[in-house]
Amino acid sequence: MIEKFLSQTQFSSQEDFIRNLKINIPDNFNFGYDIVDGWAAEEPDRKAMLWTNDKGECRQFTFGDMKRFSDMTASWFQSLGIGRGDKVMLILKRRYEFWFSIIALHKIGAVAIPATHLLTKKDIVYRCKAATIKAIVAAGEGEILKHISDARPDCPGLETVISTGPEYPEGFLDFHKGIESAGPFSRPAEVNTNDDIMLMYFTSGTTGEPKMVAHDFTYPLGHIVTACYWHNLHRESLHFTIADTGWAKAAWGKIYGQMIAGANIFVYDHVKFTPADILKKIHDYRITSLCAPPTIYRFLIREDLSKYDLSSLEYCTTAGEALNYSVYETFLKITGIRLMEGFGQTETTLTLGTFPWMNPKPGSMGVPNPQYDIDLLKPDGRPAEDGEQGQIVIRTDKGKPVGLFKEYYRDPEMTAKSWHNGCYYTGDLAWRDEDGYYWFVGRADDVIKSSGYRIGPFEVESALMTHPAVVECAITGVPDEIRGQVVKATIILSREYREKAGPELVKELQDHVKKVTAPYKYPRVIEFVDELPKTISGKIRRVDIREKDSK
Numbered sequence: 001m002i003e004k005f006l007s008q009t010q011f012s013s014q015e016d017f018i019r020n021l022k023i024n025i026p027d028n029f030n031f032g033y034d035i036v037d038g039w040a041a042e043e044p045d046r047k048a049m050l051w052t053n054d055k056g057e058c059r060q061f062t063f064g065d066m067k068r069f070s071d072m073t074a075s076w077f078q079s080l081g082i083g084r085g086d087k088v089m090l091i092l093k094r095r096y097e098f099w100f101s102i103i104a105l106h107k108i109g110a111v112a113i114p115a116t117h118l119l120t121k122k123d124i125v126y127r128c129k130a131a132t133i134k135a136i137v138a139a140g141e142g143e144i145l146k147h148i149s150d151a152r153p154d155c156p157g158l159e160t161v162i163s164t165g166p167e168y169p170e171g172f173l174d175f176h177k178g179i180e181s182a183g184p185f186s187r188p189a190e191v192n193t194n195d196d197i198m199l200m201y202f203t204s205g206t207t208g209e210p211k212m213v214a215h216d217f218t219y220p221l222g223h224i225v226t227a228c229y230w231h232n233l234h235r236e237s238l239h240f241t242i243a244d245t246g247w248a249k250a251a252w253g254k255i256y257g258q259m260i261a262g263a264n265i266f267v268y269d270h271v272k273f274t275p276a277d278i279l280k281k282i283h284d285y286r287i288t289s290l291c292a293p294p295t296i297y298r299f300l301i302r303e304d305l306s307k308y309d310l311s312s313l314e315y316c317t318t319a320g321e322a323l324n325y326s327v328y329e330t331f332l333k334i335t336g337i338r339l340m341e342g343f344g345q346t347e348t349t350l351t352l353g354t355f356p357w358m359n360p361k362p363g364s365m366g367v368p369n370p371q372y373d374i375d376l377l378k379p380d381g382r383p384a385e386d387g388e389q390g391q392i393v394i395r396t397d398k399g400k401p402v403g404l405f406k407e408y409y410r411d412p413e414m415t416a417k418s419w420h421n422g423c424y425y426t427g428d429l430a431w432r433d434e435d436g437y438y439w440f441v442g443r444a445d446d447v448i449k450s451s452g453y454r455i456g457p458f459e460v461e462s463a464l465m466t467h468p469a470v471v472e473c474a475i476t477g478v479p480d481e482i483r484g485q486v487v488k489a490t491i492i493l494s495r496e497y498r499e500k501a502g503p504e505l506v507k508e509l510q511d512h513v514k515k516v517t518a519p520y521k522y523p524r525v526i527e528f529v530d531e532l533p534k535t536i537s538g539k540i541r542r543v544d545i546r547e548k549d550s551k
Contacts, residue, residue, distance in 0.1 A: 001038060001260055002228060005221060011229070013357050014367060021370045023221055023402050030191055031198075031220045032070060032107035035259050040067035046262060050238065050285065051096045053269035054277070059096065063259075066103065069179070073104035076182035080135065080160050080173075084109035084188065085196070087131045091115050091138040091148075091246065094269035097164045097175055098245045099255065101137050106198060106217075109191040113200045116246030117142060121150040127202055128155035131212060131409065135160040137175065140167045192217050200409060201248050201346050212409035213248075213346045220256035222349035222403020225369050227257025230342050230353040231289055232315045237263040239289040242278070242296055248346040249320075253291050263289075275299040279308045286312035293320035294327060297339065301330045310335055315356075319343060319365075322440055322462050328362035341365055343440065345426060348372070349403035351394065352438050363462070364437040365430070371401050376432060377423070389431045389441055389454055397422030429456055446542050448477035450485045455521050457542065463516035464489060464523075467509060469497035474532050474540045478525055478549045489523035490532060490545055501528045 002009055005024050011017040026034070039046055044064030052058045061069075082088060088110055092098035098114075105112040113131060117139060124147055127133060133155070138144055140163035148161055149169055163172040192198070198217040202210035227233050231253070241253025258265045268281050279300060281287065290313060297318060313335055319342045328339050342353035343365035351374060354366035368374035375383055376390030384390030394404060396419070404424060408414045418425050429441035441447070441456030448455040457475035464470045472492040477485035489509070493501060506526045513522040533544035 001035065001042075001262055002224060005224060005260070009228075011355075011357065014355065017229070017355065017357075018370045021225070023224060023371060025194065025218050025221060025402060028191070028193055029217055029221065030106060031217070031256065031259075032074075032103045033187070033191075035220070035256075036063060036070060036103055037067050039063035039259070039262065043262075046235075047264040048259065049096070049099060049265045049267060051267045051269065052281065052285070053094075054271060061096070061099075066099065069100045070103035070107060071185040072179040072182050073100045074107045075185035076178045077104055077110070077135075078108060078185075079182060080178075082108065082110055082135055082160075084191065086110045086134045087113055087200070089113040089115050089127065089131075089133050089136045091117050091119065091136065091144055092164065093117050093139045093244060093246070094267055095139050095164055095245075096267070096269075097137070097139075100179070102255070107185075107191065108188060109196065111197050111200055113202070114246050114248075114250065115202065116244060117144045118246075119144065119147060121147045124148060124151040125154045126209070128158050130202075131200065132157045134158065135162065137162045138164070140165040140172075140175075145169050145172070194218050195406070197406060197409070199251070203346055211411065211414060214406045214409040216406045218402050219251075219349075220260065222371065222401070223252065223257030224260055225257075225353075225371060225403075226252050226342075226344075226350040227261045227263070229355050230340065230350050231257070231291060231317055232340075232356050233258060233261040233263040233289060235262040237261070237289050237314075238266050238285065238287050238312075239263050240266040240268070240281070240287045240291070242290075242292040252344070252349070275303050279303055279305065279310070282310055282313065283308040288312055288314045289316070291317040291319070294318050294323045295321070297327050297331055298324070301327060301334065305334050313337055316340070317342060322363045322458060324462065324466060325362045326466065328360075343438070345428075347405040347424070347426075348394070351392075351426075361433075361435075361437050364433075364439050366438065367436050368438075371403060373398065373401070374438075375423075376430060376438075377425075384431070386432050386434050389429050389456070391444055392426045392428045392430050392438070393423040394426070395423055446476070448475070448485050448487055450477065450480070450487060451483040451520075453520055455487060459517055460487060460489070460513060460521050460523065463513045463521075464491065464509065466516060467512045469493055469500075469505065469509065472532060474542055474545055475523065476542050476545045476549070478546075486524040487521060488525040488527065488545075488549065490527050490529055492530065492532065493528055 007022045008020045040063045046063050048063045048066050049061045102112045161172050164175040197214045199215040201213045243249035316337050317340045340354040342350050344351045351372050352365040354360045373395040427444050430438045442458040446457050460475045464473045471494050474490045478488045480486040510522045533541040
């Protein structure tokens with residue numbers, strides 16, 4: 001399948017990759033027809049998704065199954081009046097109905113809006129009004145159904161609500177009865193153009209209301225690099241990305257690039273994350289490829305790994321935060337596998353990565369994906385030299401790269417603020433070493449200016465996280481008459497250290513940071529707390545800490 005979209009599929013070096021990667025984009029590309037149905041026509045028995053849950057259930061879906069169930073779902077959606085351009089929110093956790101639904105929406109040209117089950121009534125009302133959502137498909141259990149019911153009176157455009165069961169509150173349609181009763185599916189005469197919106201995500205809003213990130217129908221092709229050259233998947237891979245379908249990480253690791261590669265996607269539908277359960281799944285199902293944030297790997301290596309056979313693992317990747325060197329070394333020693341880091345946003349596909357032909361540098365995001373023209377810019381617009389901090393930008397003066405978002409939906413002002421003068425400004429700061437590897441510093445809004453130094457919170461947080469007392473932390477700047485700002489650490493302590501909270505532990509943590517990173521970056525102010533303010537996606541809202549400290 002990949003051969004249809006790449007002129008060259010094998011690369012021996014980064015130079016070869018940069019020179020010869022070219023993604024060919026057909027007219028009116030549609031993932032549902034061109035990929036899912038394409039595989040179903042060529043190899044209907046090829047394994048597409050191995051779904052399991054914490055109740056002991058297990059189902060293997062082939063591409064033939066995916067075509068059949070997505071056609072049934074598309075036909076039913078059409079009977080409900082859902083068509084091209086209509087917005088449908090999917091709150092489906094890790095239920096297999098997510099894949100039926102999102103592929104079906106692609107096939108009828110509708111707009112899929114994946115969302116987390118952690119939404120409250122207020123969140124649902126905001127999203128329904130902001131995007132004019134016409135229907136919601138939700139996992140039929142837990143509080144989310146009540147929140148949807150409570151929100152409906154305040155959502156005038158919301159015509160249909162659907163539950164996958166086992167609960168069906170008043171007003172909810174039964175997903176399974178619906179698709180089983182649907183007539184034969186007929187492909188619409190005009191499904192989409194490449195410029196139509198296919199997918200939207202609400203960002204988690206670390207500094208304000210969530211933005212609506214809109215992707216067009218070519219977006220899945222941008223994930224060819226994600227799956228084939230970062231995850232390093234092949235036709236016999238069984239790939240496991242640990243992510244809920246409500247977040248963009250699922251688009252990175254649980255559908256588009258993986259299906260284009262012809263890999264088998266592993267899904268574990270569970271309520272509570274337990275490291276031992278993840279290791280047992282790798283052991284039992286012989287998973288070959290794993291992608292998870294560094295935090296997950298930190299939990300995994302704390303388990304007694306001698307209880308599990310991890311020899312099936314061929315390749316492992318990580319993103320979301322900087323990888324601590326000790327985690328990298330421990331995982332390598334136990335498994336023989338190098339953790340390969342990457343970086344991107346909801347607005348992009350993989351923009352920076354460590355690719356198979358490279359030597360990883362633990363803590364580095366890697367080098368630019370050739371489909372993006374990446375640069376680092378200083379505040380005055382000057383390109384940053386090696387070793388200098390700059391904002392990561394994607395140059396678009398020669399054209400929009402496949403995988404980059406289309407716009408912030410219904411917000412031209414925000415779109416223009418982030419994307420102007422031929423550049424998309426990511427808002428993320430980094431520096432580049434002499435080998436071309438990029439190192440994350442922090443969000444531009446979060447950088448602390450102290451005594452002439454620019455201090456990124458990410459490096460200080462990473463340094464603190466290597467101390468056993470620290471479970472979680474947030475670095476912010478607090479006003480200071482002499483230095484302008486000083487570094488503050490807001491810390492959640494581990495259970496063993498909670499009774500030791502006091503001046504001696506403060507001094508110990510400050511000295512620890514001085515040893516791990518540049519001494520001028522150490523936190524002069526430390527506050528111990530029981531919890532940190534977060535978005536519904538779990539991202540720390542440093543803006544809330546700064547606002548509290550400024551009062």
